[in-house]
Amino acid sequence: MRIQGPVHSNVSVIRQRIVRVPPALCRSARGRTCMQVSCVAETSEAAKQVPKPTAGLSTGAYVTNSFGAGRVSRDSVDEEDVLELKNLRNYLVPRDSPFIVDNNHGGGFVGDRDRIRLHTVEFESADSAGSFCADGMMTQGDEDSCILLPEWAIRCGPRKTIYFDPKQVSAAVVTCGGLCPGLNDVVQNIVYTLTDYGVPEDNILGIRYGLRGFYERDAKPITLTRKYVDGIHLKGGTMLGTSRGGANVKEIVRRIDLWGLNMVFVVGGNGGNAAANAISDECEAQGVVCTVVGVPKSIDNDILLIDKCFGFETAVEEAQRALLAAKVEASSARNGLGLVKLMGRQSGFIAMQASMASGVADVCLIPEIPFRIDKLINHIAAVFEKQGHCVVCIAEGAGQDILLNGAGGTDASGNPILADIGIFLRNEFKKHFKGDADIKYIDPSYMIRSVPTTSNDRIYCKVLGQGAVHGAFAGYTDITVGLVNTHYVYLPIPMIIQAPRKVNPKGRRWNRLIAAIRQPDFS
Numbered sequence: 037m038r039i040q041g042p043v044h045s046n047v048s049v050i051r052q053r054i055v056r057v058p059p060a061l062c063r064s065a066r067g068r069t070c071m072q073v074s075c076v077a078e079t080s081e082a083a084k085q086v087p088k089p090t091a092g093l094s095t096g097a098y099v100t101n102s103f104g105a106g107r108v109s110r111d112s113v114d115e116e117d118v119l120e121l122k123n124l125r126n127y128l129v130p131r132d133s134p135f136i137v138d139n140n141h142g143g144g145f146v147g148d149r150d151r152i153r154l155h156t157v158e159f160e161s162a163d164s165a166g167s168f169c170a171d172g173m174m175t176q177g178d179e180d181s182c183i184l185l186p187e188w189a190i191r192c193g194p195r196k197t198i199y200f201d202p203k204q205v206s207a208a209v210v211t212c213g214g215l216c217p218g219l220n221d222v223v224q225n226i227v228y229t230l231t232d233y234g235v236p237e238d239n240i241l242g243i244r245y246g247l248r249g250f251y252e253r254d255a256k257p258i259t260l261t262r263k264y265v266d267g268i269h270l271k272g273g274t275m276l277g278t279s280r281g282g283a284n285v286k287e288i289v290r291r292i293d294l295w296g297l298n299m300v301f302v303v304g305g306n307g308g309n310a311a312a313n314a315i316s317d318e319c320e321a322q323g324v325v326c327t328v329v330g331v332p333k334s335i336d337n338d339i340l341l342i343d344k345c346f347g348f349e350t351a352v353e354e355a356q357r358a359l360l361a362a363k364v365e366a367s368s369a370r371n372g373l374g375l376v377k378l379m380g381r382q383s384g385f386i387a388m389q390a391s392m393a394s395g396v397a398d399v400c401l402i403p404e405i406p407f408r409i410d411k412l413i414n415h416i417a418a419v420f421e422k423q424g425h426c427v428v429c430i431a432e433g434a435g436q437d438i439l440l441n442g443a444g445g446t447d448a449s450g451n452p453i454l455a456d457i458g459i460f461l462r463n464e465f466k467k468h469f470k471g472d473a474d475i476k477y478i479d480p481s482y483m484i485r486s487v488p489t490t491s492n493d494r495i496y497c498k499v500l501g502q503g504a505v506h507g508a509f510a511g512y513t514d515i516t517v518g519l520v521n522t523h524y525v526y527l528p529i530p531m532i533i534q535a536p537r538k539v540n541p542k543g544r545r546w547n548r549l550i551a552a553i554r555q556p557d558f559s
C-alpha cells in the first residue's frame with residue numbers, strides 16, 4: 037500500500053534529551069560517566085541538583101539518548117518506562133485475529149502492555165561482580181560504553197487484534213550475511229505462521245541470495261509454500277541462498293512497492309538488521325506501508341541485549357568437538373600442542389563457550405582481550421612441563437594487533453577482512469618450539485556453521501519465526517525478535533545495531549573460564 041507523503045509511524049514522540057540520572061540509578065556506576073547519560077554522584081548535594089522532569093515528561097517516563105534510554109526513577113515505573121516500538125497502525129485497519137475463535141488453541145494471547153523486565157539483578161553494592169552498567173548494556177565491552185536502558189521490553193507473541201487482513205498480505209523473506217545453523221528453521225516457521233494466519237501461499241516470496249535478490253535479474257524470487265519448506269530444517273545452510281553486500285536500499289524499496297509487499301522479514305546479523313532498519317526508514321520516506329521485521333542471526337552471538345542468537349548453541353556444540361579432537365591429538369604426543377581456530381570476528385563468545393564446554397582447553401584467546409606472544413609461549417611451556425601437552429583455542433579476531441601483515445580491507449558488506457591469526461600462531465609456535473613440540477592445527481570454521489540445528493536451537497528458531505510474524509500482524513515495524521532474560525521480546529532495531537555485543541572481560545562468564553583453566557594474564 038502506498039500513501040500520499042511520508043509515513044509518520046505511530047510511535048509516541050521520543051524525546052531527544054540527555055538526562056542526569058538520579059543517584060539510585062548510579063549505584064553501580066558511582067562517580068563515573070555513562071555514555072551519553074551522565075550519572076550524578078551519590079551525594080545528597082548532587083541529588084538536589086537532579087532536574088525535575090519537565091512538563092510533558094511524566095515521572096517514570098523514559099528519555100532516550102542515541103536510542104537507548106535512561107530510567108528516570110526505579111520507584112515510579114509506569115507504562116512508558118519501556119523500550120518503545122514503531123508501528124504502522126495509523127495506516128492499517130484493526131481486526132480480530134483469526135485465532136480468536138478458539139482463544140488461540142486455548143492458549144490465550146499476549147497483550148500489547150505485557151512486558152519483560154530488562155533489569156533483573158539487584159546488586160548488594162558496587163563491589164558485586166557485574167554491578168557496573170546493571171541498568172543498561174555495554175556496547176563496547178568496556179565500562180565507558182554503558183548505555184542505560186528502560187526497565188521493560190514489550191513481550192513477543194500473538195495479539196487478539198491484528199492490523200493486516202491475512203488475505204491481503206504479501207510477504208517476503210530474505211536471509212543475508214554468513215551462514216548460521218537455523219536459517220532454514222526460521223524461514224520455515226515464518227512461512228508456517230503466515231499461512232496459519234491465512235496468508236495465501238502464493239503471496240509469500242523467498243528472496244534469493246541475500247538482499248541483492250530483491251532486484252537482481254538472474255535471481256528471481258521463489259514462492260514459498262508449506263510444501264516447499266517442508267523438511268528444510270533438516271539441512272544446514274539456507275535454501276534461499278545468502279550473500280554479503282548488495283544492500284541497494286532504494287532499489288529494494290522500489291521492488292517492495294512494485295510487488296505490493298506489506299511484510300518483509302530479514303534474517304540477518306548486525307548488518308542484516310541494519311539493512312532492515314534502512315529499508316524500514318526508506319519505506320517511511322517513500323510512503324510505502326510495509327512492516328519490516330528482523331530476526332537476529334549471528335553465529336558469533338554478537339547482537340546487543342539478546343541472550344543468545346539462534347544457531348549459537350549448535351555452533352558451540354560443534355566447536356567443542358574440534359577442541360576434543362585437539363585434546364586427543366595433543367595428549368597422544370610428547371609436548372603435543374593442539375591449536376584450534378574458531379569464528380568470532382569481533383566477539384569471542386564461541387571460543388569462550390566452547391572452551392568452557394569442552395573442559396579440555398588450557399588457553400582461550402578472544403578479540404576482546406589483547407595478548408603478548410612471549411607470555412603466551414611461556415605459559416604453554418609451563419603447561420607442557422606440568423601435563424605434557426596443551427590445547428589452545430583462539431577466536432579468529434584475537435591478536436589482530438600483533439599480526440605483521442594484516443589482511444586489511446573490507447568484505448562486500450563492509451566487515452573487516454581479518455589476517456589469519458591461526459596460521460600465524462602455528463608458525464610462531466613452530467619457530468619457537470622447533471622439534472620440541474608436536475603441533476596440530478585445526479580450523480573447523482565453516483564446518484561449524486554449516487550444520488543443522490540441535491534440538492534446543494530448533495525450538496528457538498520456531499519461536500523466533502512465529503514471533504516475527506506475530507509482530508508483523510501486530511502492526512509493529514523496524515523491530516527484531518529475541519530472547520532477553522529468558523523471555524521473548526520485541527526490540528527496536530536501532531537499539532540493537534549500535535555496536536556488536538562483546539564478551540565483557542570483567543564479567544562473570546569470562547572470569548569463570550579463566551578461573552577454570554587457570555589462565556594467567558597474557559597482556
Ligand SMILES: Nc1ncnc2c1ncn2[C@@H]1O[C@H](COP(=O)(O)OP(=O)(O)OP(=O)(O)O)[C@@H](O)[C@H]1O
Pocket residue numbers: 212213214215246247248279280281282283285304305306307308309310311312314333334335336448449450451
Ligand atoms: N548499515 C547498513 N545499511 C544497510 N545495509 C547494510 C548495512 N550493513 C550491512 N548491510 C547489508 O546487510 C546484509 C548483511 O550484512 P553482513 O554481510 O554484514 O552480515 P550480517 O547480517 O551482519 O551477518 P553475519 O553475522 O553473518 O556477518 C548485506 O547485504 C549488507 O550489505
Ligand SMILES: O=P(O)(O)OC[C@H]1O[C@](O)(CO)[C@@H](O)[C@@H]1O
Pocket residue numbers: 213214215280305334335336379380381432447485
Ligand atoms: O567467509 P564469510 O562467509 O564472509 O564469513 C566469515 C565471517 O562470518 C561470521 O561467521 C559471522 O559474521 C564470522 O565469524 C566470520 O568472520
